[in-house]
Amino acid sequence: MLKRVHFPPSILPYLLVAPQVAITLIFFIWPAAEALYQSFLIEDAFGLSTEFVWFENFDALFKDPQYTGAFLRTAFFSGAVAFLSLSLAIVLAGFADRVVRGATVYRTLLIWPYAIAPVLAGALWAFMFNPTLGIISYALEFINVDWNYKVNGRQAMALVIMAAAWKQVAYNFLFYLAAMQSIPKSVIEAAAIDGAGPIRRFWTIIFPLVSPTTFFLLVINAVYAFFDTFGIIDAVTQGGPANATTILVYKVYNDGFVGLDLGGSAAQSVILMALVIAMTVVQFRFIEKKVEY
Amino acid sequence: MVEHRPILTVLTHLVMLTGILLIAFPIWITFVAASHDAIRMTQVPLPLWPGDQFWHNMKITLLGSGLRGTETTPVWWMMFNSLVMALSIAFGKIAISIISAFAIVYFRFPFRMGFFWLIFITLMLPVEVRILPTFEVVANLGLLNSYAGLSLPLIASATATFMFRQVFLTIPDEMLESARIDGAGPMRFFWDILLPLSRTNIAALFVILFIYGWNQYLWPLLITTDADMTTVVVSLKQMLTAAEATPEWNIIMMTALLAMLPPILVVVFMQKLFVKGLTETDK
Numbered sequence: 001m002l003k004r005v006h007f008p009p010s011i012l013p014y015l016l017v018a019p020q021v022a023i024t025l026i027f028f029i030w031p032a033a034e035a036l037y038q039s040f041l042i043e044d045a046f047g048l049s050t051e052f053v054w055f056e057n058f059d060a061l062f063k064d065p066q067y068t069g070a071f072l073r074t075a076f077f078s079g080a081v082a083f084l085s086l087s088l089a090i091v092l093a094g095f096a097d098r099v100v101r102g103a104t105v106y107r108t109l110l111i112w113p114y115a116i117a118p119v120l121a122g123a124l125w126a127f128m129f130n131p132t133l134g135i136i137s138y139a140l141e142f143i144n145v146d147w148n149y150k151v152n153g154r155q156a157m158a159l160v161i162m163a164a165a166w167k168q169v170a171y172n173f174l175f176y177l178a179a180m181q182s183i184p185k186s187v188i189e190a191a192a193i194d195g196a197g198p199i200r201r202f203w204t205i206i207f208p209l210v211s212p213t214t215f216f217l218l219v220i221n222a223v224y225a226f227f228d229t230f231g232i233i234d235a236v237t238q239g240g241p242a243n244a245t246t247i248l249v250y251k252v253y254n255d256g257f258v259g260l261d262l263g264g265s266a267a268q269s270v271i272l273m274a275l276v277i278a279m280t281v282v283q284f285r286f287i288e289k290k291v292e293y
Numbered sequence: 294m295v296e297h298r299p300i301l302t303v304l305t306h307l308v309m310l311t312g313i314l315l316i317a318f319p320i321w322i323t324f325v326a327a328s329h330d331a332i333r334m335t336q337v338p339l340p341l342w343p344g345d346q347f348w349h350n351m352k353i354t355l356l357g358s359g360l361r362g363t364e365t366t367p368v369w370w371m372m373f374n375s376l377v378m379a380l381s382i383a384f385g386k387i388a389i390s391i392i393s394a395f396a397i398v399y400f401r402f403p404f405r406m407g408f409f410w411l412i413f414i415t416l417m418l419p420v421e422v423r424i425l426p427t428f429e430v431v432a433n434l435g436l437l438n439s440y441a442g443l444s445l446p447l448i449a450s451a452t453a454t455f456m457f458r459q460v461f462l463t464i465p466d467e468m469l470e471s472a473r474i475d476g477a478g479p480m481r482f483f484w485d486i487l488l489p490l491s492r493t494n495i496a497a498l499f500v501i502l503f504i505y506g507w508n509q510y511l512w513p514l515l516i517t518t519d520a521d522m523t524t525v526v527v528s529l530k531q532m533l534t535a536a537e538a539t540p541e542w543n544i545i546m547m548t549a550l551l552a553m554l555p556p557i558l559v560v561v562f563m564q565k566l567f568v569k570g571l572t573e574t575d576k
Binding site: 023025128175266 | 312320424479572
């Protein structure tokens with residue numbers, strides 16, 4: 001966009017953008033338009049006739065306590081995942097920032113869970129917390145905790161939150177560490193000379209200075225918890241027990257592919273799309289702002 | 294370090310070690326579970342120390358004679374499927390986005406901004422959101438149970454196009470001017486100047502995309518009904534379901550271990566590129 005010089009006009013640029021535009025049209029625009037269109041339709045039970053109903057699907061969704069419940073649950077779930085993984089990551093990064101020798105070793109040992117697929121992370125945690133066999137469930141018996149996430153909805157929620165946060169710590173840690181390492185050492189030293197101890201320095205200097213990173217990570221973590229955690233939920237609880245862990249993205253899948261409620265699922269897709277677009281806009285706004293820092 | 298406080302240094306290392314233990318514990322449990330025989334894995338409490346069946350379990354898992362009562366597609370074949378999918382997504386994304394970024398930055402043509410926005414929109418629509426209609430489109434095109442159906446819908450990506458656009462914008466205009474004076478056409482300029490200059494960016498992007506592709510779950514789950522086309526990540530879920538009836542956790546955990554190994558190796562051995570790719574593509 002900002003180049004002064006260009007190649008002379010020809011057909012070549014069209015050929016160059018053609019593959020990506022074709023894939024975008026076929027696999028993005030077409031399905032998205034389809035979802036939008038279907039969200040205005042109601043199909044009868046046998047799929048024989050469809051009726052155009054404007055916003056009836058959306059109306060039905062927001063009156064459905066199942067859906068509003070899933071909405072609140074998703075908000076709680078992503079808030080908890082973001083809080084847990086961000087606070088763990090900032091503590092680890094704060095200490096890692098102090099390490100002089102062996103810092104890269106620590107970094108290597110902390111970042112690799114990023115590479116683990118969500119469904120595998122879910123499988124690992126489900127295994128550790130397996131009600132009959134799990135090693136942690138066994139340990140919990142000694143402190144008289146009756147652990148069975150397959151019947152207890154709260155425990156199921158706690159388990160998927162832990163698994164999701166565990167996987168995301170690596171990512172947050174990397175960004176926090178980079179942000180802390182870019183704080184000029186002279187600022188920290190000046191505070192130390194003025195008599196501020198490590199904890200005080202963390203709260204009054206480091207924490208405010210990494211707040212742009214915190215905000216960026218909040219958005220990223222929210223997107224992660226909204227969409228990428230599908231695998232974890234599917235591996236650990238399949239949305240159960242009694243919908244206790246059915247978050248929005250799981251409900252879209254469940255209603256569409258298992259319940260075969262096309263209109264309702266499409267309306268949910270449209271709502272999710274609006275949510276993602278809102279999050280992306282927030283994120284971009286923030287990046288524009290960050291340039292001024 | 295700002296001040297010298299031995300106690301604080303000890304505390305620092307203690308906290309780091311605790312963090313690492315916390316992060317590594319689930320993997321350790323997986324590794325231990327994968328190294329015992331099936332009978333030991335049904336006795337409470339489960340072991341915390343590895344047994345001697347690791348290589349045996351790996352052999353029967355890879356060759357597919359491990360799990361009773363499920364389809365017997367060997368794990369090595371599903372890992373091959375995962376590899377094909379991850380590589381096609383990585384190469385495909387890089388190829389189509391580098392040429393479209395090239396066109397958008399170095400040419401002035403009608404509808405250029407239109408194309409740019411068309412690509413930009415895809416940034417906002419993860420596959421999970423538009424899952425059902427995309428499935429219908431792919432089914433209509435007859436791409437179910439094929440490598441093309443596995444990778445094509447995941448290939449279009451605005452992030453990669455953005456990153457290459459950013460890289461190209463930092464390349465000085467003088468490069469293009471001197472290349473044109475020397476008589477180089479657009480494609481010559483692309484091959485001889487742009488491509489070599491963006492080599493590390495391509496590598497960094499490749500690392501991220503490989504992990505992304507390998508770890509895909511929902512999409513392959515939906516479009517592969519044929520057991521021979523399943524990826525290893527999807528197969529693990531099927532094993533978990535089967536485990537409700539006959540738990541053979543040693544085999545399941547071995548499969549999990551094998552499924553997570555390639556992306557972990559990529560992260561650990563290409564750490565520099567990985568960090569570069571992560572910090573540059575998401576912003």
